[in-house]
Amino acid sequence: MGANIKQDIYFQLKKYWGFNAFRPLQEEIITSVLSGNDTLALLPTGGGKSICFQIPGLVLGGTTLVVSPLIALMNDQVENLKKKGLSAVAISSAMNFRQIDTAMNNAALGHVQFLYVSPERLQNEDFRQQLSYLPITLIAVDEAHCISQWGYDFRPSYLKIAEIRSFFNSVPVIALTASATKKVSEDIKQQLQFRQEAVFRQSFNRSNLRYVVQNEDDKAGRLLKLIQNVGGSGIVYARNRKRTEELTKFLLSQSISCGTYHAGLKPDDRKLIQQNWIDNKVQVICATNAFGMGIDKPDVRFVVHLDLPDSPEAYFQEAGRAGRDGKPAYATILFNNNDIDRLEENFKLAFPDIDYIRQTYTAVCNYYQVAIGSGQGLSVDFDIEAFCKSYNLHPVLVFNSLKFLEKENYLAFIDNSFEPSKCMIISGKDDLYNYQIKHSNYENLIKALLRSYGGLFENYVFISERDLAYRSKMSVVQVKELLHVLDQAQIVSYAPQSVYPKLIFTENRVNTKYIEFNKEHYAFLKEQARHRIDAMLDYVSQTETCRQVSLLQYFNEFNYAPCGYCDVCLQHKPKDREPLKKLVLQTLKTTPMSLEQLKQTLSAYPAASWIPALNELIDTNQVKTNEAIFYVAS
Numbered sequence: 245m246g247a248n249i250k251q252d253i254y255f256q257l258k259k260y261w262g263f264n265a266f267r268p269l270q271e272e273i274i275t276s277v278l279s280g281n282d283t284l285a286l287l288p289t290g291g292g293k294s295i296c297f298q299i300p301g302l303v304l305g306g307t308t309l310v311v312s313p314l315i316a317l318m319n320d321q322v323e324n325l326k327k328k329g330l331s332a333v334a335i336s337s338a339m340n341f342r343q344i345d346t347a348m349n350n351a352a353l354g355h356v357q358f359l360y361v362s363p364e365r366l367q368n369e370d371f372r373q374q375l376s377y378l379p380i381t382l383i384a385v386d387e388a389h390c391i392s393q394w395g396y397d398f399r400p401s402y403l404k405i406a407e408i409r410s411f412f413n414s415v416p417v418i419a420l421t422a423s424a425t426k427k428v429s430e431d432i433k434q435q436l437q438f439r440q441e442a443v444f445r446q447s448f449n450r451s452n453l454r455y456v457v458q459n460e461d462d463k464a465g466r467l468l469k470l471i472q473n474v475g476g477s478g479i480v481y482a483r484n485r486k487r488t489e490e491l492t493k494f495l496l497s498q499s500i501s502c503g504t505y506h507a508g509l510k511p512d513d514r515k516l517i518q519q520n521w522i523d524n525k526v527q528v529i530c531a532t533n534a535f536g537m538g539i540d541k542p543d544v545r546f547v548v549h550l551d552l553p554d555s556p557e558a559y560f561q562e563a564g565r566a567g568r569d570g571k572p573a574y575a576t577i578l579f580n581n582n583d584i585d586r587l588e589e590n591f592k593l594a595f596p597d598i599d600y601i602r603q604t605y606t607a608v609c610n611y612y613q614v615a616i617g618s619g620q621g622l623s624v625d626f627d628i629e630a631f632c633k634s635y636n637l638h639p640v641l642v643f644n645s646l647k648f649l650e651k652e653n654y655l656a657f658i659d660n661s662f663e664p665s666k667c668m669i670i671s672g673k674d675d676l677y678n679y680q681i682k683h684s685n686y687e688n689l690i691k692a693l694l695r696s697y698g699g700l701f702e703n704y705v706f707i708s709e710r711d712l713a714y715r716s717k718m719s720v721v722q723v724k725e726l727l728h729v730l731d732q733a734q735i736v737s738y739a740p741q742s743v744y745p746k747l748i749f750t751e752n753r754v755n756t757k758y759i760e761f762n763k764e765h766y767a768f769l770k771e772q773a774r775h776r777i778d779a780m781l782d783y784v785s786q787t788e789t790c791r792q793v794s795l796l797q798y799f800n801e802f803n804y805a806p807c808g809y810c811d812v813c814l815q816h817k818p819k820d821r822e823p824l825k826k827l828v829l830q831t832l833k834t835t836p837m838s839l840e841q842l843k844q845t846l847s848a849y850p851a852a853s854w855i856p857a858l859n860e861l862i863d864t865n866q867v868k869t870n871e872a873i874f875y876v877a878s
Contacts, residue, residue: 249275249278249303250275252303253271253274253275253278253299253300253303256299256302256303257295257299260302260328260329260330261295261328266292266295267291267292267295268291268446269285269287269291269444269446270292270295270296272444273285273296273418273444274295274296274299274300276442276444277296277297277300277382277416277418278300278303278304280414280416280440281416281440281441281442282416282417282418282419282433282436282438282439282440282441282442283416283417283418283419283441283442283443283444284388284418284419284420284429284432284433284438284441284442284443284444285418285419285420285421285444286421286422286424286429286443286444286445286446287420287422287444287446288422288446288447288448288450288560288564289422289560289561289564289565290540290564290565290568291422291446293386293420293422294321294386296418296420297310297382297384297418297420298325298358300382300418301357301358301381301382301384302330302357304381304382305381306354306379306380306381306382307351307354307356307357307358307359307378307379307380307381308357308358308359308380308381308382308383308384309359309361309375309378309380309382309383309384309408310358310359310360310361310384310386311360311361311362311363311366311383311384311385311386311402311405312360312361312362312386312387313362313363313386313387313390313397313399313402314387314537315334315336315362315658316537317386317537318334318336318360318362319334319664319706321334321358321360322334322358322360323706325357325358330357330358331355331356331357331358332356332357332358332359332360333347333350333351333356333358333359333360333703334360334361335347335348335359335360335361335362335365336361336362336364336365336658339739340623340739342737343666343668343704343737343739344371346668346703346704347359347703347704348374348378350702350703351378352374352377352378354379355702359378362401362658363390363399363401363402363404363405364401364656364658364748364750366401366404366405366407366408367401367404367653367656367750372404372407372408372411375408375411376408376411380411380412380415381415382415382416382417382418383405383408383409383412383415383416383417383418384417384418384419384420385402385405385417385418385419385420385436386420387420387421388419388420388421388424388432388436389421389423389424389428389432389557390402391403391405391419391431391432391435391436392424392427392428392431392432392435393431393765393768393769393772394425394427394428394431394772395424395428395431395557396423396555396557396558396776397557398651398769399650400650400651400652400653401650401656402435403435405435405436406435406436406437409436409437417436417438419432419433419436422560422561422564423557423558423560423561423799424557424799425798425799425800426800429443429445447796447801448560448795448796448799448801449792449796449801449804450564450567450792451792451807452567452570452571452572452573453563453564453566453567453573453574453575453792454572454573454574454575454807454809454810455563455575455576455791455792455795455807455810455811456574456575456576456577456791456810456811457576457577457579457783457784457791457811458576458577458578458579458811459579459580460578460579460580461580463550463578463580464491464494466578467480467491467495467548467550467578468494468495468498468500469859469862469869470546470548470574470576471495471500471527471528471546472839472869472872473839473855473858473859473862474545474546474574474839474855475545475839475840476527476543476544476545476546477521477524477527477528477541477543477544477545478527478528478529478544478545478546478547478548478566479528479529479531479535479536479544479546479547479548479562479565479566480528480529480530480531480547480548480550481531481532481533481535481547481548481549481550481551481562482530482531482532482550482551483532483550483551483586484506484532485506485507485508485532487550487551488504488505488506488530488531488532489504489530491530491550492504492530495528495530499872500527500528501525501526501527501528502526502527502528502529502530503517503520503521503526503528503529503530504517504529504530504531505517505518505529505530505531505532505534505535506531506532506534506535507532507534508743510743511664511665511741512708512709512710515708517529518535518539521541522539522541524543533553533558533562536562536565539565540568541565541568542568542569543568543569543571544565544566544567544568544573545566545567545571545572545573545574546566546573546574546575546576547562547563547565547566547573547574547575547576548574548576548577548578549562549563549576549577549578549579550578551579551583551586552577552579552583552584552586552587552780552781552784553780554587554590554591554773554776554777554780555776555777555779555780556776556779556780556783556795556798556799557776559577559780559783560795560799563575572809572850572851577784579784584781587777587780587781588777590640591773591774591777593638593640593641593644594644594773595644595766595769595770595773596641596644596645596648598761598763598766600641600645601645601648601649601759601761602756602759603637604637604641604642604645604646604649605645605649605654605655605756605759606756607631607634607635607637608631608646608655608747609753611631611634611635612624612747614749614753615753616752616753616754616755617752617753618752618753619749619751619752619753620749620750620751620752621748621749622748622749623746623747623748623749624746624747624748625742625744625745625746625747626657626744626745626746626747627744628642628643628745643657646747648761648766651765651769652759652760652761652762653750653751654749654750654751654754654759655747655748655749655750656746656747656748656750657745657746657747657748658745658746658747658748664706664707664708664741665706665707665708665709665738665739665740665741666704666705666706666707666738666739667693667697667700667704667705667707667727667736667737667738667739668700668701668703668704668705668736668737669693669700669701669735669736670734670735670736670737671734671735671736673701675735676690676735679733679735685726686726686729686730688716688717688718689712689716689718689723689726689727691716692712692715692716693707693712693736695715696711696712696715704737704739709723709724709727709740724740727740728740779798782794783795783798786812787812787815788812789812790806790807790810790812790813791807791810791811791812791813792804792806792807792810793805793806793807814856821856821857821860824849824853824854824857825857825860825861825866827846827849827854827857828842828846828854828857828858828861828867829861829866829867829876831845831846832867832874832875832876833876836873836874836875837873837874838872838873838874839872839874842858842874858874862874865877
């Protein structure tokens, strides 16, 4: 690498991210991209994937096209780039024509450094033609495992990415993922038509993570002990919204500061609880798997799964949100036989009969009054509960039917519940001023808009109606009503946040009897899903192989010794724990202590070595706890 290039990438790193050094492999990946290589970056969760395409994009100039499947993650990265003074825009299938047209016009004028698009958008031929006129200098494919049918989250829309390469013959591609087996990695390179290729794989070994699996009927009680023993910030994953809310109530009743996070909450409420947790105002967040993507909180001390994930890939990503600061952290699964039965039932529901899928398609088209031969491009809010009640259908089967219809390109299903409200001023400054003079009741709101958000005349900007209400001394309802009036008057373009996902008709409606499904493809996807579930069940049920080694072997890494800290390793050396149990007992006999006091008193010993001993003493009733104070039982 030339001295000037190296100097440039370090300059960008310091200027925009404030760092003096790269994380492992980041510099090598960036150098590969700047050398014109198609590059595959396999970095574990928290490995710093985004910098690997953002810095080359800045060095190359022009526009970096970023394909990402998650609207929330796209929006998060766009906002972070804007805070650094960089220009970035996200385009998803949930946007209307005006929003897309504004974004693409700005990109065509060279005003956009990073253009994020959802893969569904690439299915539109007109959009691909628009892309061909943009000054694209780099194509980045995030969550690249989605392009592989061998992967755990295959998305057929990803297959369109290779088609746009013909518009940009000399432009390199960087593909990034945090979870890919060897077979998936090879498929990524093939599907993206890699030419001069380079592959960088950081080991998935997380030596600071303590993997624990416990067969437990009293999950809430065990969870409480874990939180009290480990301390610090944590995430608890549960299977559904109701369960997260129940857990939050339980932990609050036990004096654990806790918050709930799921897709059913209002955007402002989600944002507030997330920020409170990041700022350590809340210790624990109980969430569905909707939480965590794009959040880089380094001091998470534990991640607990109270339900079995359906694949090792999903588990590895979620567990990997713990211990990003390199300090010891715990990744724990609490399960019992009911969870195994539930996982098997979910597998059956994940593959509806083809007749049921056809029935769902017909019902959806009728529900939105889409005639045969029409509907292409139609985007609607989809309230799955109301829809299922209307046709007496099973919500989980309907959801999974929609995913198969998406794979066959009849529909696209976009979870838009994380897309904040947007606003753009579309009138000229003079017209805006004159409107303000004629309609004085709008003055406070317009002033609050202009003072709170920059770039409103150039592009759509995420807004918070709650913040605007506070600053303009109005209610949230009044702000929304006035914004709707301003939208109708062509003063602003206002796109309120929807609480529902989006359903997009990617093709005109066809007669149900002509709907075709590739039965071999259906069977293949079912076989792969079965393989991943079996791998997950093997992981939690086996008690001979180190948990860390077991996970690494799944990802084709075979050169690691047992970690010495997981439940399997500790189980195989029980005698080692006896001296530590005696030490803990002797310490607590002197005086009862909190966990923090114990850590200070036993600072000569790693906490990860004596905390399991403390847990065992608690399980055998030799040590008791009262209001987070541990004492020896009499």
